[in-house]
Every structure is written in structure tokens, then in C-alpha cells.
Amino acid sequence: MQQAQCALGQPVDPTPALVPQRTTLSGRLVFLEPLETVRHAAGLWTLTRASDELWRYLPYGPFDTYEAFQRDVEEKANSGDPLFCAIIDRQTSTACGYAALMRITPAHRCIEVGHVLYSPRLQRSPEATEAMYLLARYVFEDLHYRRYEWKCDALNAASRRAALRLGFQFEGIFRQHMIVKSRNRDTAWFSMLDSEWPLRKANFERWLSPANFDSSGRQLCSLTMLNQSEDTRIRDRRA
Numbered sequence: 247m248q249q250a251q252c253a254l255g256q257p258v259d260p261t262p263a264l265v266p267q268r269t270t271l272s273g274r275l276v277f278l279e280p281l282e283t284v285r286h287a288a289g290l291w292t293l294t295r296a297s298d299e300l301w302r303y304l305p306y307g308p309f310d311t312y313e314a315f316q317r318d319v320e321e322k323a324n325s326g327d328p329l330f331c332a333i334i335d336r337q338t339s340t341a342c343g344y345a346a347l348m349r350i351t352p353a354h355r356c357i358e359v360g361h362v363l364y365s366p367r368l369q370r371s372p373e374a375t376e377a378m379y380l381l382a383r384y385v386f387e388d389l390h391y392r393r394y395e396w397k398c399d400a401l402n403a404a405s406r407r408a409a410l411r412l413g414f415q416f417e418g419i420f421r422q423h424m425i426v427k428s429r430n431r432d433t434a435w436f437s438m439l440d441s442e443w444p445l446r447k448a449n450f451e452r453w454l455s456p457a458n459f460d461s462s463g464r465q466l467c468s469l470t471m472l473n474q475s476e477d478t479r480i481r482d483r484r485a
Contacts, residue, residue: 262352264389266329271380274336274454275373278345278380280323281330286341287319288312290332293342293365300363303399305426322346328361333368333377342368345381349395355440357385358395362405372454375469378412379450386443393437400432409436413446413473449473 268280291312294300301307309315322330328346335342346361359381368374385391396414398405410416414436423433438446449472452458458466 258392261390263355263357263391265350265352266347266357266384266389268329271331271384273376273380275376276336276342276380277334278331278377279334281319281332281344283316283320283323286332286344287316289340290319290342290344290363290365291315293340293367294363297366300365303402303405303426304361304363322361330361331381333364333373335367335373342373343377345377347381347385355390355392356395357389357391357393358397359385360397372459375412375450376454379447379454382412382438382443382450383447386440386447390440392440394439396436396438397433399426400434402434406434406436409434411468411470411473412438413442413449413469414438415442446473 270280271278291309295309295312295315298308306318307315309318322328322344325346327350328348329350330344330346332341333343333345334340343364344361345359345363347357348360349356349358351357359378364374368377382394385394394414396405396409396412398409400406400419406416415438417435417437420433420435422430424431449469453465453467453469453472460466
């Protein structure tokens, strides 16, 4: 009797991706640099100390004192995975938030963005979007990862909307995935693939262009619409 053939995945180049380095990523509105206690803690404290809701879905914070916040920033600054970067507003030269590349797995060319903290000054701004663009470009073009992940508490509606807006694809819910601050966390998983990056990059750059904003700074075309339009065209071509 002839043995049945088993399905296997497509062959993949097994060359590992590169490990992210403590480097500076430059954009028109912001630049990202390695998080440092001396350079960034005081400014971040000033911008976040009165906003307890920023820490609702993070595994740490809010902090009662600057000393406690400073110790947390120092721990993050010394970490290699997660590898934290500060988001610096070019106009003010101040740190307005931070983010990290984490769960770094070069052998499988898989990496995650997480620990995203936007101060109120950075929230819902072109600067915040450019920060995410710079990280994605670094991950795909400089480090050569094939999968870029975004995960968040399934109850964090704002983070889930942000993932979709930025071009990540929803993959599902991991139930009872974590215990955070003595509460259950179901985790929503999203991903972006290297094959999707060229279109995502073009949409990021089109949205970030000064031509996409009127004299009052209002967007003319949303990033969500750009990504949804591309996804529709892709599905139409495959049909």
C-alpha cells in the first residue's frame, strides 16, 4: 500500500535575522534612541505622572513617587529583551513615550513590539504613528524579520484599534494567557508579515506626508482607510 504523503510548509531560507541594537532611528517628526535613565526619566515622569490610566493595561505602574518611576526606567534601560527605546519629539527634544522590541527570536525571524507608553502629548498624533513606522521599517528592512507581532489585553479596545489601524492583522484570542496585577488577561494577537510590509510602508509614508494634512493639521485620508483599501485590492486579485 502506498504511503500517504504528509503536507509540509513551504521551504524558507533559514538564515537568522539580526538582533536589534541600541541605535537611533530618525524620522521627520520624532527620533527613537536607547532609553536612558539620566536622559529620559525626568521628562517622562513630568508628562505621565498625572495620568494613571496610561498604566491600566501595563504590568507595572502607576508610580507614587519619582524615585519608584526612576528605578523602573533604569531597569528597562538595562534590559536587552525587551529592548527599550525612548520616543523623542523633534520640536521639543523631549521624551514623550517609549516602546520596546521584545520576544526577539532571530532563528525564526519573529519579533514583537510591546510595552508601548504614549504620554498624553504623544497620543493620537502623527508623531506616535511615525514612531511605529520607524520601528517596523527597522524590523523588516534592517534586521530582516519575517513576522512582526503586536499583542495586548483583549479588553484593551484602544490597543486593538491601533494594531488594525497600523496594518497588523488580527489572529485570535489566547484565553487565560496571563495574570497581570492579580487579574486574568486574555491576549489578542496581531501580526504583520514581511510580504505585507511593502504595501504597509507605502501607506505609512503616504499618511505621514505633509500633503496628507490640511492647514489645521487634520488628516485628509486616514491610515485605516489606506490599509483597508490595499487589503481589499489584494483580496480581489486573489479571488
